[in-house]
Amino acid sequence: MKITCIRLYIVNMPERRWWWSDDTYGQPLHQRAEHGIAKVETDQGLIGLTQIERFTPLDTMCSTLQSWVGRDLRQVELAQAQGPMGASFEQAVLDLRGQALGLPIWQLLGGRLRDYIPVTQCTGYKTPQHTAEDAQWGWERGFRTYKMKCITGAETMPEARLRYVTDRVEAIHRILPEMAVRPDLRWRLEEVWVAQELARRLQGHLIESLESPIAKGRANSLVEWRRLRQTISLPVADHVGGAEELVRRSQGEGLDYAIVGAASYLETVHQSRLAYSLGLGGWSQTVAYGPGAAMGLHVAACMPNLTQPYDMVGPIAWEHDLTNEEFPFVDGCFAVPERPGLGYTLDSEAVKKYLVQEKVFT
Numbered sequence: 001m002k003i004t005c006i007r008l009y010i011v012n013m014p015e016r017r018w019w020w021s022d023d024t025y026g027q028p029l030h031q032r033a034e035h036g037i038a039k040v041e042t043d044q045g046l047i048g049l050t051q052i053e054r055f056t057p058l059d060t061m062c063s064t065l066q067s068w069v070g071r072d073l074r075q076v077e078l079a080q081a082q083g084p085m086g087a088s089f090e091q092a093v094l095d096l097r098g099q100a101l102g103l104p105i106w107q108l109l110g111g112r113l114r115d116y117i118p119v120t121q122c123t124g125y126k127t128p129q130h131t132a133e134d135a136q137w138g139w140e141r142g143f144r145t146y147k148m149k150c151i152t153g154a155e156t157m158p159e160a161r162l163r164y165v166t167d168r169v170e171a172i173h174r175i176l177p178e179m180a181v182r183p184d185l186r187w188r189l190e191e192v193w194v195a196q197e198l199a200r201r202l203q204g205h206l207i208e209s210l211e212s213p214i215a216k217g218r219a220n221s222l223v224e225w226r227r228l229r230q231t232i233s234l235p236v237a238d239h240v241g242g243a244e245e246l247v248r249r250s251q252g253e254g255l256d257y258a259i260v261g262a263a264s265y266l267e268t269v270h271q272s273r274l275a276y277s278l279g280l281g282g283w284s285q286t287v288a289y290g291p292g293a294a295m296g297l298h299v300a301a302c303m304p305n306l307t308q309p310y311d312m313v314g315p316i317a318w319e320h321d322l323t324n325e326e327f328p329f330v331d332g333c334f335a336v337p338e339r340p341g342l343g344y345t346l347d348s349e350a351v352k353k354y355l356v357q358e359k360v361f362t
Contacts, residue, residue, distance in 0.1 A: 001073045001100060005041040006065045006361040009346075010034050010058070011354040013289060013318045018134060020124040020317075025152065034356055036061050037291060037322060039346060040068070040092045048095035049342055050088045051292030060084055066361045073097065078266055090265055091295050091342070098341035105298040105342060109269050112301035116333035119312035120147035120182060122285070128171035135172045135179055141316070144332040145180045145208055145309045146172060151188040158194045166201045173205055180208040182237075182309075190215045192228045199232035208308065209235040209257055225254025237282065237308075243274055250278040257282035257308055265299050272303035281307030289314050290322035294337055294344045297327075301336040320350050 012034045036052030052061055064085045073093055082089045094105045106112040121138035123131075123146070135146045148168060155161045165183050172179055189195045195213040213236065214228060215221070229236045237257035240246050249255050258280040260271040268284060275282060282305050286296025293314030300310045312334065315327035323344045328335040337343030 001046070001096065002043045003040055003068050003071050003073070004043050004362070006068060007039040007041070008052075008061060008065055008359045008361070009037045009039070009351050010356040010358070011037060011322065011351065012356050013320060013322070013354050015318050016316070018126065018130060022126045022130040024127050024130070025125040035288075037346070037351070038065060038088065038092065040096065042073070042096060044100070046096050046099050047345075048092040048099070049291040049344065049346060050092040050095070051288050051290065051295070052085060052088050054287070056085060062359060062361070064089075065359075068092075069361050078264075087263055087265060091291070094265070094295075094298075095342040102340050104337055104340060105295070106301045106336060109266065109298065109302040112336055113304060114301055114306075115336055116330070117297055117300045117306075117312070117336060118145075118309040118333045119143075120145045120309045122147045122311045122313045122317075124149045125152055126168070128167045131168040132171040132175055135176055139176050139179055142329060142332050144178075145182060147182040147184060147211075147309075147311055150183045150185050155188075158189075158191075158197075161189060162194065162198055162201065165198060169202060169205050169207070178206065180206050182208040182211055184211040185213045187212045187215050189213050192224050192231075195228050196232055199234050202234070207234050209237045211237045211259070212239060222248070222252035222254055225249075226252055229254050229256065240271070240275075243271065246271060246274050246278060246280070250275075250280055255280060258305065260284050260303075260305070265295065268299055269302050272305045276304035281305055283308045283310050285311035285313070287313040289318045289320070290346075291342060291344060293321065293327065294323070294342050297334055297336055298342070320347075320354070322347055322350050322354070 033054050038050050040048040073096055076093055078090055094108055098105045098108055121143035150165045151161045155164050169181050172181060192214055235256035237259060238255055239259045240249055258275045259282055260275055261284045262268045262271060300306055315321055324347045325344050
């Protein structure tokens with residue numbers, strides 16, 4: 001099964017208003033970015049889809065996609081590094097192999113552990129009022145966990161940082177006391193005492209966890225994370241950078257939840273298995289619509305340590321998914337695709353509507 005043609009669509013998809021940030025905080029560059037969607041055709045008539053990593057230069061996209069043409073997918077070893085746009089190539093290969101075998105991608109990743117993926121309403125920076133309005137919008141559609149990026153460059157002092165988080169949590173819980181909140185602190189509380197004070201101020205609120213609360217990378221970082229975890233009642237979560245760090249953070253006893261993720265989907269599932277064996281629950285994340293979002297669901301279905309809602313920035317966040325098939329969403333969960341391969345096809349009319357440019361590689 002050889003690749004004969006690749007069609008690249010550069011699209012710019014508007015997001016749902018105020019999904020990420022409001023007019024006060026503005027839309028950062030990554031929320032206005034163009035995305036690349038590739039349709040990969042083979043000599044057997046199968047068509048695979050992949051979404052290119054954000055911010056990949058156009059020259060890199062073009063040279064890399066051209067290098068895929070002619071490759072025999074029966075001879076591709078995904079366990080080996082695939083070079084630039086490796087995850088995009090991995091997705092295309094898995095989609096095509098799944099279609100050829102009549103199996104969904106999760107079967108090729110080791111088998112699913114769940115039929116539905118609980119997800120957060122994953123958002124960015126907003127005023128307290130707009131945070132509450134956005135949470136109400138999500139609650140009415142079935143979300144039960146609100147993940148929000150917290151602390152910007154404007155909050156330079158500890159008290160300002162504490163107030164920014166607590167004001168938003170309080171605004172949500174005044175109208176939605178049963179909405180669990182996951183503040184993503186992005187390591188910007190820095191010191192243990194500041195995180196301890198935040199935990200004190202949030203007593204009585206439904207807080208799912210504190211994500212990335214304090215700085216890491218210092219000489220005594222593991223000691224500080226362990227001290228924080230032992231002195232507050234809220235669960236502590238953080239991103240981990242691979243197998244070695246997973247083991248180190250587990251031994252340091254400073255985490256309840258590990259947020260795993262790698263440049264390879266196979267490696268992400270492998271990290272999740274390792275985290276689970278180390279006794280760490282957690283989650284991963286996907287920031288993509290259409291084909292990219294679908295791939296995220298296949299991966300999440302196979303993650304043993306997915307004990308908490310998955311950060312899915314995808315369906316519902318943008319105006320359109322660019323797919324013909326819907327993403328079923330019930331009680332705060334997306335259904336795992338059942339169809340062969342990725343399980344999704346491109347909506348040609350939608351692609352035309354949001355198309356910036358198109359390139360063909362043969």
